[in-house]
Structures are given as C-alpha cells and as structure tokens.
Amino acid sequence: MNEALLRELVPAVIGVLVRRGADFASAEDAVQEALIRALETWPDDPPREPKAWLVAVGWRKFLDATRAETSRRGRELTVELEPPAGPAPGEDDTLRLYFLCAHPTLPVGSAVALTLRAVGGLTTRQIAAAYLVPEATMAQRISRAKRRIAGLPLDRPGDLGTVLRVLYLVFNEGYGGDVDLAGEAIRLTRQLVALTGEPEVSGLLALMLLHHARRASRTGEDGRLVPLAAQDRSRWDTRLIAEGVTILQAALARDRLGEYQAQAAIAALHADAPSTAETDWVQIVEWYDELLLRTDSPVVRLNRAVAVGEADGPGAGLAALADVPADLPRYAAVTAYLHERAGDLERAADLYAEAARAATSVPERDHLTREAARVRHHLTTE
Amino acid sequence: MKYLLxxxxxxxxxxxxxxxxxxxxPAEVDAHMRYMHDFAARLExxxxxxxxxxxxxxxAFVRYDGPGRPPVTDGPFAETKDLIAGWYIIDVESWERAVELAGELSAAPGAGGEPIHEWLEVRPFFTGSPTVNE
Known part of the structure; x- marks a missing residue:
C-alpha cells in the first residue's frame, strides 16, 4: 500500500471516529497520530485491512488522549472503551469535512492547512515543509483553526465557493517540499466532483487539468519561466487536455455557467491551439466578457486586455487597459508587451524593467529582467 | 505571506x-527582554x-579579487549608513497584520518603562511560485 492510498483513507476514518462520538478536533488529532504511526510501521508490517487498522489505532489514540485529559482534570473516565457500532460512514462525511475545513470564518492560510491535513491526509511536517514554516508553527495554526470551528454543526451544507478557493490556492502553490501540491489539489477536487456533481466543481477540475497539462513546458531547464507563446507545445500532456476538455464540455452542457467554467474554457482554447497566432483570440475575449459579468475583477480586466491585444491589435489592447488600475502587480508587464507589439521598443524596455521591479515571484522577476535586456539589446544593435 | 521585520x-x-x-x-532591561520573549511566544x-x-x-565587507587571489575583506565601516541588528520572519494573512505585529514589537519598553517606538522595517518576501496567467 503506498502513501497516496493511505492518505485517501484519512477523511473516512475521521468520519468513523466522529460517528462513534469523538468531537472533530480530537478525532482529527487521533487520526493524524495513527497516520504517522502507519507511515512508520506499514512499510515493514503492512496490515491486511488498512482502514480497519487506522480506525482501531485512531480510536485507541483518541481514548488515550481523552483519558489523559480526564485524569488531568481529576474526573472519572466516562468514555466507553468499546466503540458503539454507529451507522456506516458515508460519502457525506467526507463532503462535510471539506466544508468544515474551508469554513468561511477561518483565515485562508488556516483553511488550506486544515484541508490538507484532514481531507488530504498529509502530516503536519509535510504541510510545514511545503509552506516553509516550522512544524510547530503549522501545528499551532491547525489547532487554532480547529478551536475556531469547534462546535459548528457538521450536518449543514457549507460554502462551496470557499472550498473551491482553498483548493485552487493549493493548486497554484505548485510543488512544496516533497509534496506535489498541484497533484494533491487535483486529487481532492476530483473527489469533490464525485461528492457534489456541481458544474462549478467540474469547471475547477477542468481548469486545473488544463493548466497542469502544460506544467512541464512552463518551466525551462534552469527553472526559468517560459511564457505561453514560447512553450514547446509538443510537451503538453494531451491525455490531461482531453480529460479536461471532456469534463468542461459536460459541465457547460448543464447550462449553469460560473467563474471556473469560464476560466477553464479560456484554458481549453489555448490548449486547443497549435500556436499563439492560430489561437481563437476572439472567442477568448468573449469568454473574458462572460467572466467579467460574473466577477468584475481588475485581474480579469488585465488578462482581457492581453487577449484584446491579440484579437484586435496592440492599440486595442492598450485602449482596453484604460479602465484597469495601474497598481496591479502585472500591469507594467502587460503594457510592456503591448508596446513592444506596437513597435515602441524604447517604451517597452523601460516598462519591462519597471515590471521586473513590481514582480511578486522570483521566476517572474527574472523573466521580466530578461525581457527588458532582450528589448534593449535589440535597440542598441539595430 | 511572509514578511521580514x-x-x-x-x-x-x-x-x-x-x-x-x-x-x-536592570529592571528596565529585564522588562524589555521579557517583552521580546513574550512577543516571540505569542507569534508561535x-x-x-x-x-x-x-x-x-x-x-566585514568581502569581495572577489580576481582568479588565484584571496577575497578582499574590508571594514567594519563606521560610516556605513545601515547596520542590521536582527529580524523576525513572520507568515501572516495580510500586509495589515504584518504592520500590526511590527507596531507591537516597536512598543517594547525601554528607559523609564516607556515604549521605545523603535522604527522597524517591514519587507515582503517574494512568493515561491509565479501565478499562472495564460
């Protein structure tokens, strides 16, 4: 049994413990301990019934913790030693965990950590390494989050929007330590599609698959960022693209369009094109308009301006920037590109340099610095 | 989001x-040390x-001095404008929270038990991965 399969069992096992009467916070702690024990012992001594093993060890850890807590308070042990036979946990248990862990009252960083632990079955150590913080800090963040949601009813439908936002954040983190966070986000979203059947969840899954299909081509050998136009399209994962497109089409057919479906449609049009020049930019602009009707975000306006620049020429793209706030991180990068396309290289070089100073990640900064150098070099050797 | 204080x-x-x-x-020094310790404990x-x-x-400042030659060292430079004493690295939800925490740290007591009102520099880290925007 590999680690991925082990992780898949975690939410169901938490569900069993909660049904037997454990509160969510204690059940989640107990299962985390059982998980760590399993990671240590299973390679040498694999159990015949992995889930039953996790339930038994988790329940024992829960009883130990409760007993310690009870004796600490000097009271009688009231927890039954033999677990009552509750109803079999269903898929609903796992769905409730998604809603609880991404509860709107939680700070988003805490929701991410709790989701990865309780739904994703990652250890605190793995999550801490992925987000580059000490393990003790991550442990504190998770236990505070659990205190914050203690007492919330587990049997109400939650806010699907925040769940999707949390999953998309995890996806965008890419790799973290030895954990493939993007792959993990896809796994959790896939599971959520099966649990809800909501078209927007399918939209998010399709979006992730279409972005993931291009992951290998997005980074060069030395870790440099490769922009869409320069990507080697033969390295795109056609199997993932086909799957993403199929999922998206089924979602769109249900005629309940949302933000993620619209973004996935844009990603699908890119994935479908043999080159930047042969991309259906007109249709991409239409999807951005659709997206703007749903979420009037400045970032969407900025990306729309790029598409307008491709569809109707750089002048139109620059005009489309008129109602975009100039303090967005990528604003200078977009104007630089449009000015370069329009032939104003002096301006483009200055703007690329400005964009590099405004970049929020090292790969973006380095990419924009190279762009500035490239355009300037071109100017001086002309 | 990570910030350097x-x-x-x-x-x-x-x-x-x-x-x-x-x-x-001595009591003022103790109070200062206790405040710093408590600040770190609160963050944890x-x-x-x-x-x-x-x-x-x-x-000292150190620089490369050409092939086959040892690096050149110089300083310390009394006239150098900037001298770093130390830092906290925090991982918080927002810039506002980072500013709030820097304010707390700057309120550490000094002479007379009064807050020092020390100026702290708050600097954001680059994020690890670029946003996909294509």
Whole structure:
C-alpha cells in the first residue's frame, strides 16, 4: 500500500471516529497520530485491512488522549472503551469535512492547512515543509483553526465557493517540499466532483487539468519561466487536455455557467491551439466578457486586455487597459508587451524593467529582467 | 505571506525613546527582554512564527579579487549608513497584520518603562511560485 492510498483513507476514518462520538478536533488529532504511526510501521508490517487498522489505532489514540485529559482534570473516565457500532460512514462525511475545513470564518492560510491535513491526509511536517514554516508553527495554526470551528454543526451544507478557493490556492502553490501540491489539489477536487456533481466543481477540475497539462513546458531547464507563446507545445500532456476538455464540455452542457467554467474554457482554447497566432483570440475575449459579468475583477480586466491585444491589435489592447488600475502587480508587464507589439521598443524596455521591479515571484522577476535586456539589446544593435 | 521585520542598529529613523540600553535600570532591561520573549511566544501561539535571529554589530565587507587571489575583506565601516541588528520572519494573512505585529514589537519598553517606538522595517518576501496567467 503506498502513501497516496493511505492518505485517501484519512477523511473516512475521521468520519468513523466522529460517528462513534469523538468531537472533530480530537478525532482529527487521533487520526493524524495513527497516520504517522502507519507511515512508520506499514512499510515493514503492512496490515491486511488498512482502514480497519487506522480506525482501531485512531480510536485507541483518541481514548488515550481523552483519558489523559480526564485524569488531568481529576474526573472519572466516562468514555466507553468499546466503540458503539454507529451507522456506516458515508460519502457525506467526507463532503462535510471539506466544508468544515474551508469554513468561511477561518483565515485562508488556516483553511488550506486544515484541508490538507484532514481531507488530504498529509502530516503536519509535510504541510510545514511545503509552506516553509516550522512544524510547530503549522501545528499551532491547525489547532487554532480547529478551536475556531469547534462546535459548528457538521450536518449543514457549507460554502462551496470557499472550498473551491482553498483548493485552487493549493493548486497554484505548485510543488512544496516533497509534496506535489498541484497533484494533491487535483486529487481532492476530483473527489469533490464525485461528492457534489456541481458544474462549478467540474469547471475547477477542468481548469486545473488544463493548466497542469502544460506544467512541464512552463518551466525551462534552469527553472526559468517560459511564457505561453514560447512553450514547446509538443510537451503538453494531451491525455490531461482531453480529460479536461471532456469534463468542461459536460459541465457547460448543464447550462449553469460560473467563474471556473469560464476560466477553464479560456484554458481549453489555448490548449486547443497549435500556436499563439492560430489561437481563437476572439472567442477568448468573449469568454473574458462572460467572466467579467460574473466577477468584475481588475485581474480579469488585465488578462482581457492581453487577449484584446491579440484579437484586435496592440492599440486595442492598450485602449482596453484604460479602465484597469495601474497598481496591479502585472500591469507594467502587460503594457510592456503591448508596446513592444506596437513597435515602441524604447517604451517597452523601460516598462519591462519597471515590471521586473513590481514582480511578486522570483521566476517572474527574472523573466521580466530578461525581457527588458532582450528589448534593449535589440535597440542598441539595430 | 511572509514578511521580514528588520531591526537596525543604525540607519533607521531615530526612535522616540532613544536612551541606549546601557543607561537603563536592570529592571528596565529585564522588562524589555521579557517583552521580546513574550512577543516571540505569542507569534508561535498564533501560528505566525517562522524565524528570529540577532546579529552582532561586527563583520566585514568581502569581495572577489580576481582568479588565484584571496577575497578582499574590508571594514567594519563606521560610516556605513545601515547596520542590521536582527529580524523576525513572520507568515501572516495580510500586509495589515504584518504592520500590526511590527507596531507591537516597536512598543517594547525601554528607559523609564516607556515604549521605545523603535522604527522597524517591514519587507515582503517574494512568493515561491509565479501565478499562472495564460
């Protein structure tokens, strides 16, 4: 049994413990301990019934913790030693965990950590390494989050929007330590599609698959960022693209369009094109308009301006920037590109340099610095 | 989001309560140390702590001096404007939260038990991965 399969069992096992009467916070702690024990012992001594093993060890850890807590308070042990036979946990248990862990009252960083632990079955150590913080800090963040949601009813439908936002954040983190966070986000979203059947969840899954299909081509050998136009399209994962497109089409057919479906449609049009020049930019602009009707975000306006620049020429793209706030991180990068396309290289070089100073990640900064150098070099050797 | 809270020996604007530490009473020094310790403990408790380090004022500038030659060292330079004393690295939800915490740290008590009002530099980290925007 590999680690991925082990992780898949975690939410169901938490569900069993909660049904037997454990509160969510204690059940989640107990299962985390059982998980760590399993990671240590299973390679040498694999159990015949992995889930039953996790339930038994988790329940024992829960009883130990409760007993310690009870004796600490000097009271009688009231927890039954033999677990009552509750109803079999269903898929609903796992769905409730998604809603609880991404509860709107939680700070988003805490929701991410709790989701990865309780739904994703990652250890605190793995999550801490992925987000580059000490393990003790991550442990504190998770236990505070659990205190914050203690007492919330587990049997109400939650806010699907925040769940999707949390999953998309995890996806965008890419790799973290030895954990493939993007792959993990896809796994959790896939599971959520099966649990809800909501078209927007399918939209998010399709979006992730279409972005993931291009992951290998997005980074060069030395870790440099490769922009869409320069990507080697033969390295795109056609199997993932086909799957993403199929999922998206089924979602769109249900005629309940949302933000993620619209973004996935844009990603699908890119994935479908043999080159930047042969991309259906007109249709991409239409999807951005659709997206703007749903979420009037400045970032969407900025990306729309790029598409307008491709569809109707750089002048139109620059005009489309008129109602975009100039303090967005990528604003200078977009104007630089449009000015370069329009032939104003002096301006483009200055703007690329400005964009590099405004970049929020090292790969973006380095990419924009190279762009500035490239355009300037071109100017001086002309 | 990670931020660096940077303390300066030199180079930051002058603090309101600018009496040097060796002129404080022992009790005032103790109170200051306790405040710093409690600040770190609070960060750990809230799950926002990443790192803290203090630097000696000593050190030197070092540079490459060509193939086959040892690096050149120079300094310390008394005239150098900026001298870093140490830092906290925090991982928080927002810029506003980072500013709030820097404000707390700057309220550490100094002479007379009054807040030092020390100026701290707050600097955002680059994020690890670029946003996909294509």
């Amino acid at each position: 940077l303390k300066h020996y030199r180079g930051a604007p002058t603090a309101a309560n600018d009496v040097p530490m060796d002129r404080w009473t 408790e809230t799950g926002e702590f990443v790192d803290t380090q203090a630097l000696l004022p000593d050190g």
